[in-house]
Amino acid sequence: MENEILIQKPALYIIATPIGNLKDITIRAIETLKLCDMILAEDTRKSKILFQKYNITTPLKSFRIHQLKEDILYAIHQLESNKAIGFITDAGTPGISDPVSHLIRYIRENKRNIPVIPIPGPSALSTALSISGWQVNPTLFLGFLSNKSSKRIRSLESYQDFEGCIVLFESVHRIQKLLEEIFFVFPNREVLIAREMTKKFEEYIIINKQEFEQQKDLFATKGEFTVVISPDK
Helix, strand or coil, X not given: CCCCCCCCCCEEEEECECCCCCCCCCHHHHHHHHHCCEEEECCHHHHHHXXXXXXXXXXXXXXXXXXXXXXXXXXXXXXXXXXXXXXXXXXXXXXXXXXXXXHHHHHHHCCCCCCEEEECCCCHHHHHHHCCCCCCCXXXXXXXXXXXXXXXXXXXXXXXXXXXXXXXXXXXXXXXHXXXXXXXXXXXXXXXXXXXXXXXXXXXXXXXXXXXXXXXXXXXXXXXXXXXXXXXX
């Protein structure tokens, strides 16, 4: 059948998982998770919640950024033993802001004969852009900027002449400071703040510099944030 799922062996499957609401997962992703020989996960504690909901019993192993070399070699050994390996992150599409890119790059650079197959699905990047209402072509994705304010400002300033949307990720600990820096560098642009997307307390706010100055405390709250800077008008 055309839509029947087939698992290749060996192969590395890059599987998108929900960014919040566990129902936002594709049928193909669930089937792939069940049929793989092993799943590598950024955080097995969070992954187990997803596995329990969909009765997935595939062995689960952590893939740790602080033991990257060891875990890459382990994954390569499993793949070269004719295994189908899946990779998932805490949320969303792997390869956007997580360690799997190192594993994929190792496969590419060392010319290993291992297919890398995407299983597409949720992404905080596309989710935020989809409700912005702005022309999103072109869009520049910066992910997480530096922990240091001076470096963040320099990074933002290097893109002042970019006329399209700019997308960033940020944690609750630095969201207010990041917004201050964005409006310092881009005083005439609007910003979309997407908080806790697809979760119980999801919130979407579009704000300009003046409005932000009047309600800074609004952003000192819990949550994970995707920030979209509007195109230059």
